[in-house]
Amino acid sequence: MPHALSSPFVRDQLALRARRINTHAERGAGEYVLYWMQATHRFEDNWALRCAVREADRLGVPVIIHQGLDPTYEHASDRIHSFILHNARELARRAEQRGLHYQFVLRRRRDDDRRTVDRLAARAAMVVTDDYPTAGIADRTQRFAARCACVVLAVESYAIVPSALFEKEEYAARTLRPKVMAHLAHALEPVADATARVAVPDALWHSLEAERLDLTGDLAAEIARCEIDHSVPPVALKSGRTAAMARIRRFCGGALAAYDERRANPVDDDGSSRLSPYLHFGQVSAGDVARAAIAAVGRAGAERFLDELVTWRELSLNFCRRNARFRALDALPDWVHRTMTAHAGDRREAEYTVEQLERAETHHPLWNAAQRELLATGVIHNVMRMYWGKSVLLWTPTYAAAMRHLIQLNDKWALDGRDPSSYGGIQWCFGKFDRPWGERPVWGTIRSMSLERAYKKFDAAGYERRWNGEVLAL
Numbered sequence: 001m002p003h004a005l006s007s008p009f010v011r012d013q014l015a016l017r018a019r020r021i022n023t024h025a026e027r028g029a030g031e032y033v034l035y036w037m038q039a040t041h042r043f044e045d046n047w048a049l050r051c052a053v054r055e056a057d058r059l060g061v062p063v064i065i066h067q068g069l070d071p072t073y074e075h076a077s078d079r080i081h082s083f084i085l086h087n088a089r090e091l092a093r094r095a096e097q098r099g100l101h102y103q104f105v106l107r108r109r110r111d112d113d114r115r116t117v118d119r120l121a122a123r124a125a126m127v128v129t130d131d132y133p134t135a136g137i138a139d140r141t142q143r144f145a146a147r148c149a150c151v152v153l154a155v156e157s158y159a160i161v162p163s164a165l166f167e168k169e170e171y172a173a174r175t176l177r178p179k180v181m182a183h184l185a186h187a188l189e190p191v192a193d194a195t196a197r198v199a200v201p202d203a204l205w206h207s208l209e210a211e212r213l214d215l216t217g218d219l220a221a222e223i224a225r226c227e228i229d230h231s232v233p234p235v236a237l238k239s240g241r242t243a244a245m246a247r248i249r250r251f252c253g254g255a256l257a258a259y260d261e262r263r264a265n266p267v268d269d270d271g272s273s274r275l276s277p278y279l280h281f282g283q284v285s286a287g288d289v290a291r292a293a294i295a296a297v298g299r300a301g302a303e304r305f306l307d308e309l310v311t312w313r314e315l316s317l318n319f320c321r322r323n324a325r326f327r328a329l330d331a332l333p334d335w336v337h338r339t340m341t342a343h344a345g346d347r348r349e350a351e352y353t354v355e356q357l358e359r360a361e362t363h364h365p366l367w368n369a370a371q372r373e374l375l376a377t378g379v380i381h382n383v384m385r386m387y388w389g390k391s392v393l394l395w396t397p398t399y400a401a402a403m404r405h406l407i408q409l410n411d412k413w414a415l416d417g418r419d420p421s422s423y424g425g426i427q428w429c430f431g432k433f434d435r436p437w438g439e440r441p442v443w444g445t446i447r448s449m450s451l452e453r454a455y456k457k458f459d460a461a462g463y464e465r466r467w468n469g470e471v472l473a474l
Contacts, residue, residue: 002192005054010191014054014155016162017047019131021145021152030061030125030150031204033196036117037067038141039132040157040282041087042241043100044193048155052128053196055153059125062200064208065100066120067091070107073136075412077232079378081223083239083415087283089215090240101200106213108226116211121148130282131156133320135418158420159314160287161187169322170315171333172433177311184310185299188291232412235378237277244278248289251275252296259305266381267462273305277378277415279313280422286313315433316424326423327407329400329430336431339444340399346442350395354405357392358413366451366460367391369467371409376467378415384463389429390449394442403430 003009035052043049049065056063069084070076088104095102105116121127121144129141131154145152156163161183170176213222224230237243251273255262262271278284286309293302293309325331329340352362360368360375370388374380380388389406396402406426411417428434436445454460 002190004192005050005057005194007191009189010050010054013047013162013187014051016164017131017157018051018128018153018155019164021141021154022148024149024151026059026126027124027150030059031123032056032062032064032125032200033059034120034124034127035063035065036120036127036129037065038137039130039135041067041084041091042283042285043091043094043098044241045157045191045285045287046193046282047157048128048130050191050193051153051155053194055126055128056196056198060198061125061196062198062204063101063196064120064124064200065095065102066105066117067102068105068107068116070112070114071110071227072114074418075232076226076228077412078223078228078230078234079232079413079415081226081228082219082234083237083277083281083378085215085219085223086239087241087281088213089219090242092215094241099195099199101205103208103212104215105211106222106226108222110227117144118147120208121150124150126150127152129154132158133317134326134420134423157282157285159317160184160285160290160310161314163314163317163321166318170318172435173307173311173315176315176318177307180310180314184290184306188287188294190291229412235376235415237378237415239277239281239283241278241283244275244284245288247273247275247278248284248292252292256293256302256305257297259302263304264383265458266384267459267466272382273309274379276419276421280416280419286310312424313421316420319424319427319432320420326420326427327403329403331427332430332432335436336446339431339436339439339446343442343444344398348394348397348442351397352395354408357395357405358409362395364391364451365464365468366454369464372467374409374413378413380414381463383458385425386429387449387451387454389426390447391451393429393446399430 033052033056035049040046040048052063067088069081091102107114127148127150132138141154161180166179255271262268265271275289279286290306290309293305320326323331350363360371362368367388370380370384392402392406393399396405410422410426414422416422431446434447437447439445440448
């Protein structure tokens with residue numbers, strides 16, 4: 001039987017996942033507990049929502065779920081807005097079916113009123129939000145908590161195994177793997193989600209509707225009115241939990257059984273899970289994915305996939321939580337800094353501006369194909385993403401410029417940009433989580449990857465033909 005929200009299991013999980021962001025007490029006259037949905041865009045397997053429901057039941061008040069979107073986040077674009085808004089439309093339908101009170105507020109212009117959350121918090125007994133170290137969410141939460149007059153709790157739902165168990169920065173997958181895997185079975189035990197015992201009065205709900213977006217309307221028209229980057233278009237990938245669960249079923253019922261062989265072929269559309277956009281926006285949980293994989297092929301059969309989903313994903317979360325310099329070369333180990341210093345003056349085989357890289361205007365057709373896949377779809381196949389990232393080290397005048405370019409390209413165009421796993425992956429290209437290898441020009445002792453060798457490992461020519469045939473207007 002799934003654990004109830006009142007069970008010791010849930011109590012222990014919340015003790016690990018929740019933390020106070022300010023020192024205020026609950027507001028005695030508060031009308032509700034406010035759940036401010038920032039990173040975990042789902043109702044299921046959402047520890048922040050579970051916390052809000054538990055606290056509301058304790059206080060004898062209802063729960064209001066608020067999600068907002070404004071044009072001020074880094075690289076705000078049609079692509080990201082569209083993915084969030086279409087999921088919000090589905091959330092609104094499902095909230096009505098489940099008896100949840102969910103509202104979405106869209107701020108279109110940078111100079112529009114941005115105090116919606118403050119007004120909601122002024123009537124709340126307490127505020128619960130998502131604990132997430134990237135995408136500006138942690139800083140935004142700190143600023144809000146500093147001006148909020150009631151207690152603010154941040155609750156982590158990104159990881160399957162609570163990240164608070166690992167208090168120090170882990171330096172490699174081999175150091176985290178045995179620790180996280182030892183807790184996996186326990187952490188995957190299901191929890192029965194529930195709604196708050198006290199319903200939201202109609203008068204209260206109606207008093208909040210003035211700012212609420214009608215999600216049944218023309219979302220494309222709404223996005224067009226927003227002060228964001230309209231040169232980064234939406235992609236064909238469907239947003240929302242329904243699409244994510246369909247993708248999980250297709251992957252677990254197909255390629256997962258042969259994952260070791262199929263995962264390394266970027267022309268195999270179904271060979272990898274392709275779930276990173278859904279995981280990044282929290283439309284589905286990593287726990288949902290892991291449970292489905294284990295149910296399909298057993299834990300032993302899913303071992304390689306689980307290592308990526310759990311060990312590497314949660315290693316990146318640990319890195320971003322424990323190292324404030326996760327977007328900079330400063331986060332790299334000492335041996336990387338020594339080898340970069342020794343090879344700083346090495347001649348590069350080519351030098352490209354970030355604009356040339358963005359337009360896929362390099363001398364190498366395979367790299368251009370990967371960039372074009374990113375521009376067209378918002379993702380790059382995992383195997384090609386490593387070649388894509390590593391190659392930029394060879395084509396920029398400094399390692400710092402390479403880091404900046406990769407972060408800009410990924411955060412602007414990728415649907416899983418600004419995610420802990422994205423930053424972990426980019427840093428891995430520079431030697432993070434790795435060891436020294438043989439000495440080579442420019443690379444130094446950083447692990448090298450040759451685009452030429454890719455042609456011997458998979459159908460790189462087929463990948464080239466596919467994506468370099470795309471017509472892109474930038």
